[in-house]
Amino acid sequence: MKITVIGAGYVGLVTAACLAEMGNSVVGLDVDEARVAGLQRAEMPIHEPGLADLVARNLAAGRLRFDTDAAAAVAHGSIVFIAVGTPSAEDGSADLRHVLAAASSIGRYMNDYKVVVNKSTVPVGSAERVRGVIASELHQRAAVLPFSVVSNPEFLKEGAAVDDFMSPDRVIVGADDDRAMYMLRSLYAPFLRNRDRLLTMDARSAELTKYAANAMLALRISFMNEMALLADAVGADVEQVRQGVGSDPRIGTHFLYAGCGWGGSCFPKDVKALAHLGHTHGVGSQLLDATLAVNDRQRQLLAARVVQRFGPDLRGRRFAVWGLAFKPGTDDVREAPSRVLIEELLARGAEVAGYDPIAMASAAARWPDLSGLQYAPDPYAAARGADALLVVTEWREFRSPDFERLRAAMAQPIVYDGRNLYDPATVRALGFEHVGIGRGTAPSLLAAAPERLRA
Numbered sequence: 001m002k003i004t005v006i007g008a009g010y011v012g013l014v015t016a017a018c019l020a021e022m023g024n025s026v027v028g029l030d031v032d033e034a035r036v037a038g039l040q041r042a043e044m045p046i047h048e049p050g051l052a053d054l055v056a057r058n059l060a061a062g063r064l065r066f067d068t069d070a071a072a073a074v075a076h077g078s079i080v081f082i083a084v085g086t087p088s089a090e091d092g093s094a095d096l097r098h099v100l101a102a103a104s105s106i107g108r109y110m111n112d113y114k115v116v117v118n119k120s121t122v123p124v125g126s127a128e129r130v131r132g133v134i135a136s137e138l139h140q141r142a143a144v145l146p147f148s149v150v151s152n153p154e155f156l157k158e159g160a161a162v163d164d165f166m167s168p169d170r171v172i173v174g175a176d177d178d179r180a181m182y183m184l185r186s187l188y189a190p191f192l193r194n195r196d197r198l199l200t201m202d203a204r205s206a207e208l209t210k211y212a213a214n215a216m217l218a219l220r221i222s223f224m225n226e227m228a229l230l231a232d233a234v235g236a237d238v239e240q241v242r243q244g245v246g247s248d249p250r251i252g253t254h255f256l257y258a259g260c261g262w263g264g265s266c267f268p269k270d271v272k273a274l275a276h277l278g279h280t281h282g283v284g285s286q287l288l289d290a291t292l293a294v295n296d297r298q299r300q301l302l303a304a305r306v307v308q309r310f311g312p313d314l315r316g317r318r319f320a321v322w323g324l325a326f327k328p329g330t331d332d333v334r335e336a337p338s339r340v341l342i343e344e345l346l347a348r349g350a351e352v353a354g355y356d357p358i359a360m361a362s363a364a365a366r367w368p369d370l371s372g373l374q375y376a377p378d379p380y381a382a383a384r385g386a387d388a389l390l391v392v393t394e395w396r397e398f399r400s401p402d403f404e405r406l407r408a409a410m411a412q413p414i415v416y417d418g419r420n421l422y423d424p425a426t427v428r429a430l431g432f433e434h435v436g437i438g439r440g441t442a443p444s445l446l447a448a449a450p451e452r453l454r455a
């Protein structure tokens with residue numbers, strides 16, 4: 001099939017490459033000229049395991065190409081995906097500017113029947129808005145052309161995006177016409193060969209499903225983070241609680257890891273957008289507000305513990321931060337918990353050396369305001385002379401570090417284990433002070449924490 005994908009970011013680029021891999025002829029359209037020029041040379045704008053090979057192979061085979069020319073790109077596909085960003089607006093709602101701009105390009109340049117498939121995460125009712133924009137563009141040029149608008153939210157995770165797209169848990173298609181549904185079924189059939197996990201529904205339900213899924217996952221983590229605070233206060237170990245709770249198949253084991261907060265380009269903005277939707281429709285958003293508030297508090301936890309230990313004035317102190325990406329496997333630092341921590345340490349006068357295996361370049365590009373942050377060439381260099389090590393992202397290479405080398409490098413052997421990577425007793429036996437999240441070992445934070453942590 002001939003496919004156009006508008007937006008060549010984490011979702012659009014993965015969609016384009018995976019569809020080309022299955023034999024489709026795909027054009028990826030993006031407004032970012034540098035990004036498109038790089039992609040034409042098979043240079044990746046993002047880090048995503050397996051993606052570079054997929055793009056290079058399909059470019060070479062002539063099944064995939066990239067363009068900034070909207071007219072040519074829109075004309076190419078009989079199915080046109082919209083996979084552009086939907087960031088938070090000031091009031092927390094989803095900013096649909098890019099989605100509507102993409103819809104407008106489709107209306108302006110389409111020349112025959114198109115199935116327009118919205119993959120961006122958008123509020124309920126957006127399919128109708130996209131339909132309206134396309135119809136109005138067609139009307140302006142007095143063109144009478146049929147088209148369908150379908151909601152097809154994406155559930156891939158960064159760091160595992162290619163695998164998730166190739167073997168989806170489910171594919172959700174919200175459409176109200178048979179022709180579009182048939183085309184989408186055919187397109188996705190190769191990805192669903194072993195088990196038919198294509199769920200069809202109306203577009204509004206599909207749009208809500210996407211937000212509900214992300215909010216439910218974020219809520220589970222916030223719940224466990226609240227349990228972790230409680231575990232510290234009462235001397236219990238949240239890791240044991242996690243295993244005990246997760247053994248119940250009704251609860252399951254996924255997304256129960258307490259840590260120094262959740263981040264990324266989606267959970268924060270999507271929970272806010274869903275809360276906004278609740279308010280717009282008079283339903284409110286009590287659980288969602290609590291989910292967000294618990295996370296804000298959790299993202300301040302490591303800094304609060306440092307202040308509790310070293311005092312509010314951190315001048316003359318030096319800290320090592322392992323992990324800048326919002327999670328392992330990605331170079332994405334959007335809404336990363338590391339940023340909240342580093343900002344607070346720098347503001348209190350500390351020196352901070354960060355290390356991340358993949359995300360240092362994107363952090364330097366996105367955080368020009370954090371000029372005090374030093375980027376270390378390796379984890380042990382970051383730890384040199386540090387009063388404490390703070391582990392923020394659970395990259396594999398941090399799981400079994402050389403603790404002897406670490407202790408020799410650091411000024412004081414203190415580890416704040418923001419992802420509960422280490423067994424506290426083992427690390428203590430190696431001569432370290434270990435402070436985890438909810439391991440029952442941290443002194444009660446709520447008693448001594450800065451004011452806002454008590455909120």
Ligand SMILES: NC(=O)C1=CN([C@@H]2O[C@H](COP(=O)(O)OP(=O)(O)OC[C@H]3O[C@@H](n4cnc5c(N)ncnc54)[C@H](O)[C@@H]3O)[C@@H](O)[C@H]2O)C=CC1
Nearest residue numbers: 007008009010011030031032084085086098101120121154
């Ligand atoms: N990042 C993720 O893991 C997931 C993201 N999503 C959703 O997918 C959507 C896209 O997210 P990402 O891929 O992360 O965004 P991104 O920010 O990585 O990429 C968006 C791309 O769209 C391009 N773009 C913007 N306006 C355009 C236009 N009018 N025409 C052509 N290109 C345009 C930008 O230049 C950029 O390259 C969002 O709604 C997001 O919530 C859904 C599931 C997973």
Ligand SMILES: O=C(O)[C@H]1O[C@H](OP(=O)(O)OP(=O)(O)OC[C@H]2O[C@@H](n3ccc(=O)[nH]c3=O)[C@H](O)[C@@H]2O)[C@H](O)[C@@H](O)[C@@H]1O
Nearest residue numbers: 154155156157158221255256257259262263264266326327
């Ligand atoms: O809509 C989206 O963009 C995507 O958002 C998330 O994917 P992603 O943001 O890539 O990353 P996750 O693996 O979900 O992690 C999100 C955050 O939660 C944190 N997390 C995750 C799991 C856990 O148990 N504990 C925990 O603190 C991670 O460290 C990270 O900061 C969802 O998992 C995807 O299904 C969804 O498609």
